[in-house]
Amino acid sequence: MKHFTSANDSADPLVLARQTIALKNQKQNFEHLGRSKTLGLVFFNPSLRTRMSTTKAAYDLGLNVLVLNVNGDAWNIEFEDGTVMDGSSQEHVKDAIKVMTGYCDIIGVRTFAELKNREDDYTEPVLNAFLEYSEVPVISLESATLHPLQSLADITTILETDISNPKIAVSWAPHPKALPQAVTNSFLQWIKFIEAEVVVAHPKGYELHEEFTGGFELTNDQSYALDSADFVYVKNWSSYSKYGQRPPVSQNWTITSEKMAATNSGSFMHCLPIRRNVVAEDQVIDNSLIYKQAKNRETAAKTVLKNILEDINE
Amino acid sequence: MKHFTSANDSADPLVLARQTIALKNQKQNFEHLGRSKTLGLVFFNPSLRTRMSTTKAAYDLGLNVLVLNVNGDAWNIEFEDGTVMDGSSQEHVKDAIKVMTGYCDIIGVRTFAELKNREDDYTEPVLNAFLEYSEVPVISLESATLHPLQSLADITTILETDISNPKIAVSWAPHPKALPQAVTNSFLQWIKFIEAEVVVAHPKGYELHEEFTGGFELTNDQSYALDSADFVYVKNWSSYSKYGQRPPVSQNWTITSEKMAATNSGSFMHCLPIRRNVVAEDQVIDNSLIYKQAKNRETAAKTVLKNILEDINE
Amino acid sequence: MKHFTSANDSADPLVLARQTIALKNQKQNFEHLGRSKTLGLVFFNPSLRTRMSTTKAAYDLGLNVLVLNVNGDAWNIEFEDGTVMDGSSQEHVKDAIKVMTGYCDIIGVRTFAELKNREDDYTEPVLNAFLEYSEVPVISLESATLHPLQSLADITTILETDISNPKIAVSWAPHPKALPQAVTNSFLQWIKFIEAEVVVAHPKGYELHEEFTGGFELTNDQSYALDSADFVYVKNWSSYSKYGQRPPVSQNWTITSEKMAATNSGSFMHCLPIRRNVVAEDQVIDNSLIYKQAKNRETAAKTVLKNILEDINE
Numbered sequence: 026m027k028h029f030t031s032a033n034d035s036a037d038p039l040v041l042a043r044q045t046i047a048l049k050n051q052k053q054n055f056e057h058l059g060r061s062k063t064l065g066l067v068f069f070n071p072s073l074r075t076r077m078s079t080t081k082a083a084y085d086l087g088l089n090v091l092v093l094n095v096n097g098d099a100w101n102i103e104f105e106d107g108t109v110m111d112g113s114s115q116e117h118v119k120d121a122i123k124v125m126t127g128y129c130d131i132i133g134v135r136t137f138a139e140l141k142n143r144e145d146d147y148t149e150p151v152l153n154a155f156l157e158y159s160e161v162p163v164i165s166l167e168s169a170t171l172h173p174l175q176s177l178a179d180i181t182t183i184l185e186t187d188i189s190n191p192k193i194a195v196s197w198a199p200h201p202k203a204l205p206q207a208v209t210n211s212f213l214q215w216i217k218f219i220e221a222e223v224v225v226a227h228p229k230g231y232e233l234h235e236e237f238t239g240g241f242e243l244t245n246d247q248s249y250a251l252d253s254a255d256f257v258y259v260k261n262w263s264s265y266s267k268y269g270q271r272p273p274v275s276q277n278w279t280i281t282s283e284k285m286a287a288t289n290s291g292s293f294m295h296c297l298p299i300r301r302n303v304v305a306e307d308q309v310i311d312n313s314l315i316y317k318q319a320k321n322r323e324t325a326a327k328t329v330l331k332n333i334l335e336d337i338n339e
Numbered sequence: 340m341k342h343f344t345s346a347n348d349s350a351d352p353l354v355l356a357r358q359t360i361a362l363k364n365q366k367q368n369f370e371h372l373g374r375s376k377t378l379g380l381v382f383f384n385p386s387l388r389t390r391m392s393t394t395k396a397a398y399d400l401g402l403n404v405l406v407l408n409v410n411g412d413a414w415n416i417e418f419e420d421g422t423v424m425d426g427s428s429q430e431h432v433k434d435a436i437k438v439m440t441g442y443c444d445i446i447g448v449r450t451f452a453e454l455k456n457r458e459d460d461y462t463e464p465v466l467n468a469f470l471e472y473s474e475v476p477v478i479s480l481e482s483a484t485l486h487p488l489q490s491l492a493d494i495t496t497i498l499e500t501d502i503s504n505p506k507i508a509v510s511w512a513p514h515p516k517a518l519p520q521a522v523t524n525s526f527l528q529w530i531k532f533i534e535a536e537v538v539v540a541h542p543k544g545y546e547l548h549e550e551f552t553g554g555f556e557l558t559n560d561q562s563y564a565l566d567s568a569d570f571v572y573v574k575n576w577s578s579y580s581k582y583g584q585r586p587p588v589s590q591n592w593t594i595t596s597e598k599m600a601a602t603n604s605g606s607f608m609h610c611l612p613i614r615r616n617v618v619a620e621d622q623v624i625d626n627s628l629i630y631k632q633a634k635n636r637e638t639a640a641k642t643v644l645k646n647i648l649e650d651i652n653e
Numbered sequence: 654m655k656h657f658t659s660a661n662d663s664a665d666p667l668v669l670a671r672q673t674i675a676l677k678n679q680k681q682n683f684e685h686l687g688r689s690k691t692l693g694l695v696f697f698n699p700s701l702r703t704r705m706s707t708t709k710a711a712y713d714l715g716l717n718v719l720v721l722n723v724n725g726d727a728w729n730i731e732f733e734d735g736t737v738m739d740g741s742s743q744e745h746v747k748d749a750i751k752v753m754t755g756y757c758d759i760i761g762v763r764t765f766a767e768l769k770n771r772e773d774d775y776t777e778p779v780l781n782a783f784l785e786y787s788e789v790p791v792i793s794l795e796s797a798t799l800h801p802l803q804s805l806a807d808i809t810t811i812l813e814t815d816i817s818n819p820k821i822a823v824s825w826a827p828h829p830k831a832l833p834q835a836v837t838n839s840f841l842q843w844i845k846f847i848e849a850e851v852v853v854a855h856p857k858g859y860e861l862h863e864e865f866t867g868g869f870e871l872t873n874d875q876s877y878a879l880d881s882a883d884f885v886y887v888k889n890w891s892s893y894s895k896y897g898q899r900p901p902v903s904q905n906w907t908i909t910s911e912k913m914a915a916t917n918s919g920s921f922m923h924c925l926p927i928r929r930n931v932v933a934e935d936q937v938i939d940n941s942l943i944y945k946q947a948k949n950r951e952t953a954a955k956t957v958l959k960n961i962l963e964d965i966n967e
Binding site: 385 | 689691693717719721728731734735736737738739740742743744745748749751752753755756757
């Protein structure tokens with residue numbers, strides 16, 4: 026594996042998930058793999074669990090870690106080519122990346138959708154700049170439209186349950202702020218590789234990009250999706266068509282214990298952080314897979330880093 | 340030792356201090372103890388010497404370190420149970436702690452008193468949330484009401500001088516801002532285990548919680564406390580009865596060379612940072628134990644981490 | 654080598670540059686040198702490439718790294734002696750440094766010129782406080798008036814080209830903000846040790862301190878300096894005589910491809926970050942030594958740390 030920015034970077038995403046399960050149960054020490062090598066982590070947006078889980082995975086592989094928090098106020102980066110940089114931009118992204126990656130053996134980068142202009146987000150300017158200018162392998166720690174490490178952890182969590190051909194309900198849920206579509210996009214991209222019946226439910230106006238929903242059953246009826254589901258994957262996102270907006274929703278989409286009762290003893294899943302009693306009721310969250318998913322973030326990162334290191338060391 | 344949040348977590352605090360002295364003089368390398376293990380340090384409030392000394396101690400024990408600065412603006416945490424989280428709180432403390440401790444083998448947490456509501460501070464909501472939800476041992480890096488690593492360093496510093504049955508004056512001192520009672524509370528909790536004559540001096544209105552002062556001689560006369568003292572432990576704190584307030588003080592409580600002359604060649608102690616020529620005169624500070632105390636912070640942390648690691652490795 | 658704060662701290666700066674070249678090509682692992690030792694990095698000003706390159710160098714030498722970002726708002730430091738600290742200053746620089754260096758084996762410190770009062774900057778209060786109070790070797794990661802690690806990387810980059818007795822044009826260039834003189838001062842201090850013909854060009858009003866320009870040819874004619882130059886070292890700085898100001902400049906000092914055509918196939922050099930199409934045109938920057946200089950920052954830091962560690966370990 027050279028880069029890791031979407032399911033498409035892996036020859037077989039399912040193999041990656043199975044490697045993740047195997048790695049969790051392995052007592053073997055892999056610290057020799059990353060010894061004397063350095064992982065750079067560049068955060069254009071703040072991060073807690075991604076930074077912790079990725080750093081922990083790196084330590085387990087013997088890697089040194091360099092963290093760079095790019096604070097927009099302190100270090101303005103120019104993304105346009107040919108600009109006369111006499112304004113607030115202090116460094117061109119090309120120069121910044123060439124220099125940073127010169128000090129690292131692998132680089133991870135985190136950026137969010139701005140939710141202002143759809144094309145700006147869906148062309149992934151930050152991630153693609155790293156792919157263009159980096160001299161070392163690039164790992165996405167969440168980009169404007171995808172979150173592959175989260176998705177790898179998610180499908181690993183599903184595979185671990187050993188339920189064959191499950192019904193997976195993917196449901197929109199309420200949230201007080203406009204959020205990106207990245208986590209759901211990415212989950213749909215990865216879940217294609219699992220044999221499963223997937224139904225995606227959301228209110229009208231919250232249709233996702235068909236690149237991700239194509240081939241899945243779509244509904245505006247949450248109860249239809251939840252009916253007999255084995256997994257209930259829940260996430261808020263803002264509108265893709267009226268980009269970044271939050272069209273009014275008349276019904277209550279919060280996941281309740283009552284709603285979960287209609288599933289096939291279904292397991293609630295969420296990527297965290299979660300707004301309790303908004304996205305889902307306390308009782309639903311307290312009996313869920315959320316902590317397993319979070320813990321699998323560490324092993325997912327370790328699997329990806331291990332694959333990349335094995336390629337580098339070859 | 341499972342957790343380390345107060346003197347009560349140790350079977351015998353004096354043994355811990357003696358271990359600290361022994362560890363300082365030991366050339367043995369203990370990096371195998373923490374090898375392939377990770378210490379998480381969560382700061383709800385900024386910290387310089389605590390972070391440096393604890394990280395240095397962790398490195399000496401071969402531990403990897405993950406630092407998390409919880410910035411109130413960037414990541415609002417909900418402490419109440421059952422809340423509908425549709426406001427500014429982004430994650431419930433329960434979920435945050437379960438996830439964070441999932442990536443660590445030991446977790447340290449730092450929080451301060453808000454000095455607004457006494458019960459809020461003295462019930463230690465942050466520290467107790469960690470004790471409730473953490474899946475790994477918890478170390479206090481200062482809490483709302485106690486600062487055990489500071490106190491362990493302090494009594495270690497006193498024991499190192501080999502003065503038997505010393506007189507210890509604990510004196511309030513002026514400060515331009517309202518400060519918590521944690522350092523003094525904690526010192527009084529730990530000093531109980533040393534054979535010593537302790538006199539606590541403070542202006543009227545600055546009485547401490549009797550849980551900590553009980554059994555000690557109390558006075559509003561600073562010169563009475565300092566008279567023939569072997570150690571002069573100085574600290575500012577705000578009022579406990581008129582919680583967080585700074586009742587007016589008529590006399591000058593700054594420690595001067597003149598006042599120190601009345602002691603038994605007494606040693607001035609302070610936890611740092613210190614406001615020079617407010618808490619004490621330059622000359623007093625320049626001839627004090629403050630740098631020894633600071634250096635002992637590192638070994639105190641090392642002793643505590645070593646005990647916890649030995650328990651984990653058992 | 655005890656400290657590293659200017660060319661004067663090295664018996665022979667040229668030997669240091671040659672060691673840097675040798676170290677780059679050496680496969681030998683030097684992680685034993687720093688094993689169980691800690692490098693503290695104190696940043697009074699934000700830093701990206703200095704922090705990354707120095708940290709990477711430290712990791713290569715087996716050093717643990719403690720980073721301290723001194724945020725002016727969070728931790729106000731008092732530099733005056735004898736002050737009654739009842740204002741906003743929370744800790745005296747003397748106490749802060751004694752405590753910090755107590756936890757480290759080597760300390761690096763970064764500070765910038767304030768460009769308000771020339772004497773304040775040129776007496777280097779922060780760096781000199783570290784030199785006065787530190788109990789361990791001090792490395793400058795850029796100070797108010799010098800940037801020795803940058804200069805070591807720069808002369809290493811020049812030596813690597815194997816051009817004997819080169820003509821080196823040092824040219825001022827435009828910039829939208831007032832910048833310190835440190836990088837150019839420092840380059841001139843180090844370049845003295847290379848056999849070279851140096852011409853320094855800048856607009857009237859931008860004369861540098863004669864301590865650094867003494868012995869070099871000075872001109873206000875950029876084309877005269879660039880004529881047949883083998884290296885074109887470019888940097889903006891604000892006025893030294895009208896301290897920190899930006900006197901008006903009538904001509905265009907931006908380095909263009911046309912101007913470079915008059916050189917002896919000269920190599921463009923800059924310390925980064927660079928304002929593209931302000932300091933120099935894209936095409937000039939894209940065919941330059943800037944990434945080599947940046948990469949040499951890592952090896953320069955490694956060379957300096959290695960020398961200091963060898964002295965410590967003796």
